Amino acid sequence: MLNFRTNTFKNGIHPPEHKRETNGLPIRQFPFAPVIILPMVQHIGAPSKIMVVEGQEVVRGQLIAQADGYVSVPMHAPVSGTIRKIVNVPTISGKMAPGIFLEAFPSSTQEVQEGTPVNLESATTEEILQGIQNAGIVGLGGAAFPTHVKLKIPEGKHCEVLIINGIECEPYLTTDHRVMLEQAQDIFTGIRYLLKATGATRVIIGIEANKQDAVDHLEANIPNDLQVSIKVVPVKYPQGSEKMLITSLLDREVPSGGLPIEVHAVVVNVATTAEIGRLLPHGRGIQERVITITGPGIKKKGNYLIPIGTPLRYVLEQVGVDGEISEVYMGGPMMGTAVSNLDISIVKGTSGILAFTEKDVIRPEKIYPCIKCGACVDACPLFLNPSRLGILAKFEAYDQMTEHHLMDCFECGSCSYVCPAHIPLVQYFRLSKSIVRKRQAAAKQTLEYVQ
């Protein structure tokens, strides 16, 4: 078959962008909430281990929880204040997790405590990775996977290309866009650390064509001694996923079930890169992040630098919401999670907060049977057959679903988005995947038991 190189992956969708509302608004510092609530699970991996006691006073930037093992990160105090309570707190998943209530000093200067800097010139690969873990850095694009784990190149593999992900394909969100416009120097410093950590020989920053100003700004600010190529790709969802971005930029496919390193690439989100460039030279830990607050239900839309652990309720009070809000999401509208409880707090992986009113929410009153229109097949970026998978899910035919590559699905939601029968395909796949995973774990256990 003919194969045209188009600078993009195949399939995918074009949801309305809604980025105009906030992409022109510079990042603004958010006020400190009187009480900060820090859950210890803000990342994928083991929960952080609390190192403070109730009543203790802490300084902004101070280490208050340790990484518990390799796949885990520490946590730093986002404000100077007093530890009020150490209890279980609600998280977005609905589960409770150990957490810290931190009451801010009312009129402190909020100066940041610094640690041991990681010297770019003299640090070894290991020292940089350690520095990244010490800073508590996780993927800020939303995945919240510990960055140092991802950067660790496995024995026998090598990294050729470092890809900086400035795609931000989720509608509504503009945090990465603003970071690229306002934190170019941090991004380039971050790239230097990342190059050393991965041993990559070249860097590509991938940006979608709807952020031309960011492209121009970065182009103009590339340091003389740094080789960086900036590639503009057509706007399409889900281009920001690692696999799709690698295909768009390198025309390579990450093997099914494998990691980007198999095709000699490592992908790091642009805001994560900026964070590395800002924190490591000072040995600081991550205490705040940029979040786009938008959606039809929000009064003061914008991009805000918000301390980690700020309660969602406080955030919404500050920006003002329409009285009619009916749904609030953390993350983008395609992959974000609906919130049931405003008492949860902002975590490291929160890239956006969206509020929709009743009339903005499309709630299909009726689900039809699949009419085999093929829209989902033409949308799935992994070339799966969501129609078939959906039918198999109804029959709970999990083995057949696995044969049809259920486990490859990364829940991007493109199939559900286009389905005219309003079948909640991704929801089916999420459930089926967790059932398959449980079964596999159970099977493994039995096997171990038998042996």
Next chain:
Amino acid sequence: MYSKTLHISTSPHIAGGLSIEVIMRNVVWALVPVALFAVYTFGLNALMVLVTTVISCLLTEHFLCKISKKESTISDWSAVITGLLLGLTLPPIFPLWMAFFGGVIAIALGKFIFGGLGYNVFNPALVSRAVLQAAFPVAITTWFPAFTDNRFSVVNASVFTFPFMSPGVDGLSGATPLAAFKFDQVITNNSDLALGLISGSTGETCAVLILLGGLYLIVRNMMNWRIPVAILGTVLVLSGILHLIDSQAYPSPIFMLFSGGLMLGAIFMATDMVGSPITSLGVLIYGTVIGILVVVIRIWGGLPEGVMYAILLGNALSPHIDNLVKPRVYGTVKQPQQS
């Protein structure tokens, strides 16, 4: 403040906007001009046949839903499409009781026994048309001349034939262009064909309006353009080659394209999503197979109107095509097919 309960929904929280009702409704809109032209051409007879088939499809669907204790599905418009398509494939002076019976068959046998919309293997209108062809071979091949002077004032008597009676042969059977060519070597003027100024079944006549309807649906992303393009392209090429070989024995490709139910079939029936394959490549294969069958059945088979059987065979093949042409999953190497 904000004590209001928040709704929880699962991602994605936005949707593409197309829905089955909207698609089906637009197919109906696309068919309306074709139906109106049919009424203009054949007069009251055609109007009554169309109304009968639509009503009978709707009633059957409603009734069957009720007796199987399900919510009535007539609001999804798919029964209207089936009714219109069925009516458009019947001769304009088809007895109404037979037309009504056809509607019942289409929904009951063509759709409901498979489990309703989405589960049917064949296009319901064509299933019914095939049954009617077998049950009433004379009535369904009794054609009626177009543009009779009194078409808006006189309803032909055979339309009102009593149930379970055959209409009397009243000398109104005019040959359709395809039959005329096949059996008498009479060639109809091509532009007359395209504009629908000829006799034929109710809606098989105005190719231009059918094409426009199809174009509208394709532009609105509600129809897979690959299907009509593959069918019509295959018919054009294949019959073109045959015509070049022997222009006496084989009709010209243009004549093949615009005669019989090909336009209506290729654009409004073969494109029924439920009965066609799901992948782009599968759909191209499906269209090509139908195109080949149309030419073969028309030229070498005993039936000048081969489109109906060609599409039904295509429908039957679709699930197999889907099993054979599975797209290669991202990040895997092409494996030998297993199924």
